[in-house]
Amino acid sequence: AQSVTQLGSHVSVSEGALVLLRCNYSSSVPPYLFWYVQYPNQGLQLLLKYTSAATLVKGINGFEAEFKKSETSFHLTKPSAHMSDAAEYFCAVNGRRGGADGLTFGKGTHLIIQP
């Protein structure tokens, strides 16, 4: 069984400030981990993914995430928030190496950027 917990349904930061979105996972096997972003009225877009290579993963739009096995975490960060980052962010896990059984998503975190 696998699960994802995203701490904070809403996160608000000022433009230019650090963005930190938290994700903890549970998986009985080494996981693949993903962050997706969903803009209003659009489909999910992949930000980045971890597939057991480097533990620090860089994605699009200046985002990155670090896989920490000891903490079962995969937190998403961005050094400086931009107004265009306002969206819903989802962390997801696939606990089966090979990825054939679909992703398990967290409930999402709504990122609000204050001017």
Added chain:
Amino acid sequence: GAGVSQTPSNKVTEKGKYVELRCDPISGHTALYWYRQSLGQGPEFLIYFQGTGAADDSGLPNDRFFAVRPEGSVSTLKIQRTERGDSAVYLCASSLGRADTQYFGPGTRLTVL
């Protein structure tokens, strides 16, 4: 190139009716997934196709839900005797193969009155 497309974008139906939702994956993608996203929740896995066959249908909530992919490309999600609790956004994703990045469509918003 073209992404994953889904039709219709919105569907309103009455309780007890039958609905079909269509997904056109990215050309050449052999894997296709269906998810359901309820308000305020993350997507929930329903079913996965590899080619024409359903490799994993463990996420289908009950036997009112069924999906097909007869030619290994377009897929249709079918819901019989719809209930108000079926109201959600139904998402389709495709990937080149197993374990590859899943690309999502914009979804079909289903409303059951």
